Every structure is written in C-alpha cells, then in structure tokens.
Amino acid sequence: MDLGRVEVPVAPPYPVVAGAGLDLAEILSEELESGVAAILTDSNVGPLHAPTVERALENAGWRVADVVEVPAGEPSKDLAAYAGVAGRLARAGVTRDGTLFALGGGVVGDLGGFVAATFMRGIGFVALPTSLLAMVDSSVGGKVGIDIPEGKNLVGSFLRPRLVAADLDWLQTLPRRELSGGLAEVIKMGLLSGGEYFDDLSRLGAALARDSDALRALILASIRFKARVVAEDELEAGRRAILNYGHTIGHGLETATGYALPHGEAVSAGMLAAAHLARERLGTDLVALHEGLLSSADLPLQAPAVEIEKVLAAMDRDKKRRTGDARHRFVLLEDVGRPVWGVPVDEGEARRAIGAVVA
Numbered sequence: 001m002d003l004g005r006v007e008v009p010v011a012p013p014y015p016v017v018a019g020a021g022l023d024l025a026e027i028l029s030e031e032l033e034s035g036v037a038a039i040l041t042d043s044n045v046g047p048l049h050a051p052t053v054e055r056a057l058e059n060a061g062w063r064v065a066d067v068v069e070v071p072a073g074e075p076s077k078d079l080a081a082y083a084g085v086a087g088r089l090a091r092a093g094v095t096r097d098g099t100l101f102a103l104g105g106g107v108v109g110d111l112g113g114f115v116a117a118t119f120m121r122g123i124g125f126v127a128l129p130t131s132l133l134a135m136v137d138s139s140v141g142g143k144v145g146i147d148i149p150e151g152k153n154l155v156g157s158f159l160r161p162r163l164v165a166a167d168l169d170w171l172q173t174l175p176r177r178e179l180s181g182g183l184a185e186v187i188k189m190g191l192l193s194g195g196e197y198f199d200d201l202s203r204l205g206a207a208l209a210r211d212s213d214a215l216r217a218l219i220l221a222s223i224r225f226k227a228r229v230v231a232e233d234e235l236e237a238g239r240r241a242i243l244n245y246g247h248t249i250g251h252g253l254e255t256a257t258g259y260a261l262p263h264g265e266a267v268s269a270g271m272l273a274a275a276h277l278a279r280e281r282l283g284t285d286l287v288a289l290h291e292g293l294l295s296s297a298d299l300p301l302q303a304p305a306v307e308i309e310k311v312l313a314a315m316d317r318d319k320k321r322r323t324g325d326a327r328h329r330f331v332l333l334e335d336v337g338r339p340v341w342g343v344p345v346d347e348g349e350a351r352r353a354i355g356a357v358v359a
C-alpha cells in the first residue's frame with residue numbers, strides 16, 4: 001500500500017490519508033480508538049463500497065450500529081434528509097461518543113458532517129470521500145452543511161473530522177464526467193499554487209484515464225495545497241477566499257441553468273471567464289493556458305446558451321449574501337501561483353467576461 005498522509009495543521013490537527021488499495025482497518029486502528037459507528041452513504045456508492053467499509057470497521061473493533069443510505073444526488077442535501085439521518089442514528093442508539101462515517105461524494109460528506117456537528121450537539125466524524133471532488137476539495141477544510149429552498153449551502157457549520165481516508169481504488173467506479181468535474185478543482189488549485197503542483201497538471205490526461213500514479217500525485221498535491229490554505233485561514237476571514245477562483249461566475253451559471261450544468265463544468269467556464277477578466281484588468285494573458293488545461297481534462301470551454309442577465313442576477317444574489325457590497329468581488333490570477341482576491345469588478349466587465357464563455 002503506497003500511502004500518502006497529510007496533516008491538516010489546525011487545532012486539533014487531523015490526518016488525511018489517501019492511497020490505492022487502502023487498508024482501512026489498519027488505518028482506523030492506527031489513527032482512532034474504536035467505538036460505536038454509523039455509516040452514511042448514497043444509493044450509488046452504498047451497494048458498491050459500503051460492505052467492504054463495514055467489514056473494515058468491524059475488523060478494527062468498531063460496532064456498526066446502522067448503515068444509512070440516502071438517494072444519490074444534491075437533493076439529498078436537504079432538511080428532510082437531515083431529519084431522516086438524525087432519526088436513524090437516534091433509533092440505532094448512537095450516543096454522544098459515537099462516530100459517523102460519511103462514505104460518498106461531497107453530498108454525503110456535507111450532509112453527514114452537518115448531522116455529526118449537530119446530533120447530540122456533536123458526535124465524531126470521519127470522512128471517507130469516494131468522488132474525486134470530495135477527495136481533493138470538500139472533505140478537507142471542515143465546511144459542512146445542507147441546502148434550503150432559498151439557496152445552496154445556506155445552513156451549515158464548521159466541523160473538524162477526526163480522520164479523512166480515501167481509497168483511490170474507489171475512483172474506478174466513478175463515472176467519467178464526475179472525474180472530469182473533480183479535475184476542474186484540481187486545475188483550480190494547481191493554477192493557484194503554481195510550482196511543482198502546477199507542473200503536475202501535465203498529468204491531467206493520464207488522471208482522466210485513471211492512471212493511478214497520476215491520480216495519486218494530483219490528489220495528494222491538492223490535499224496538501226488545500227490543507228495549507230485552510231490552516232492559514234480556517235474560517236475564511238481572508239486568503240481562503242482564493243479557493244473560490246472560477247466560482248463567482250461558476251455559481252451564477254449553475255443557478256441560471258437550474259443546476260443542469262454540473263458544478264465542475266460551471267467552474268471551468270468560470271475560470272476561463274476569470275482569465276478573460278484578468279487579461280482585461282491585469283494585462284496577464286492566461287486564456288490559452290486555461291483552455292489547454294481544461295481540454296486535457298475533457299472539460300468544456302463554453303457553458304451552454306444561457307441568458308447573461310440571468311447569470312448576473314444570480315451573481316448579484318450570491319454577492320449580497322456574501323458581502324452586501326455593490327460590486328462583484330473576484331479572485332483573479334496575476335500569474336500562475338499569484339492569485340489576488342477581492343478584486344472589485346463592475347457589472348459591464350462581468351457581463352463581458354460571461355459573454356466570452358457562454359455559447
């Protein structure tokens with residue numbers, strides 16, 4: 001087992017371990033005291049991977065009180081699912097010293113984390129991310145939460161997991177479009193980081209072909225980068241905002257298309273739009289570089305035809321929630337590895353940038 005281990009240096013710190021053919025029982029025994037566990041998963045991941053995880057927990061001395069499965073997909077990040085999961089834990093007799101294991105993508109991680117943060121005012125939480133997006137992004141950093149009809153991620157909390165463990169073999173069953181979507185976040189962090197991590201983006205094509213060395217290198221680089229950014233600014237008072245690169249217009253596109261456009265594809269278009277904006281505002285031309293990277297991960301260079309005014313309206317609502325300020329605030333790249341954040345952008349500039357990436 002070729003294992004990578006990264007410690008997220010917050011207080012208390014927590015380990016993120018990732019590798020192909022992960023011996024989960026051994027890792028659990030090394031990292032945690034055993035106790036009562038519940039597993040939360042979804043209807044795609046559960047049938048594929050929950051039985052092995054349950055066995056690993058038992059082999060490591062845990063008692064698995066329940067395995068709870070929610071329907072796969074974003075709609076499960078809602079109040080009804082939250083109530084359903086909390087109810088199952090209560091009925092299974094999970095107590096204050098229990099631990100919830102979230103086995104799945106970002107949906108299961110965010111929902112499970114929010115249940116763990118609040119059930120009995122907080123139980124233990126372990127993230128077992130199975131999607132690329134969850135491995136490189138959502139499982140590190142402690143943001144957990146659910147959606148309400150008024151907006152995505154509007155109810156949530158910060159919660160430090162006790163452990164994050166990812167078996168890269170889980171990615172073998174991940175649909176290709178989801179793999180591409182996860183690579184969008186990898187590209188984002190490689191561009192923000194620069195250096196060796198950026199050089200490793202030459203392996204995107206191999207990662208998309210599920211080459212395990214390429215996946216491992218990119219996943220570990222992403223986890224290290226995100227861990228460092230999070231440790232500097234856990235509650236997002238400042239620099240953590242750079243992780244929103246491509247997400248200002250990206251979220252606008254997601255909302256304007258009624259979430260028909262997958263997150264990774266929306267972020268791709270958002271990054272490309274930000275590159276156009278940077279060319280106009282900062283005189284740095286990284287547009288072709290962005291196009292090359294996105295293409296090698298099989299990500300689209302254009303968002304589907306959507307009314308620009310709708311995207312702007314969604315961005316306005318998003319912005320009011322975030323800042324209450326009149327202008328949009330963007331993360332832009334002065335160069336690879338040199339992000340600037342909080343860059344004020346007026347309506348006309350934003351409109352042109354969106355126009356550059358909408359079909």
Ligand SMILES: NC(=O)c1ccc[n+]([C@@H]2O[C@H](COP(=O)([O-])OP(=O)(O)OC[C@H]3O[C@@H](n4cnc5c(N)ncnc54)[C@H](O)[C@@H]3O)[C@@H](O)[C@H]2O)c1
Binds near residue numbers: 133153171
């Ligand atoms: N907390 C954070 O910091 C943070 C950061 C980014 C995104 N998010 C959240 O993450 C969510 C998106 O995460 P996601 O893209 O993982 O979505 P997801 O959890 O819906 O997973 C995507 C799809 O892949 C399937 N899947 C996952 N792993 C699989 C596997 N190994 N084999 C087969 N199928 C598998 C899922 O069942 C689902 O259908 C959003 O709700 C977003 O808000 C949170």
Ligand SMILES: [Zn+2]
Binds near residue numbers: 185247263267
């Ligand atoms: Zn994202």
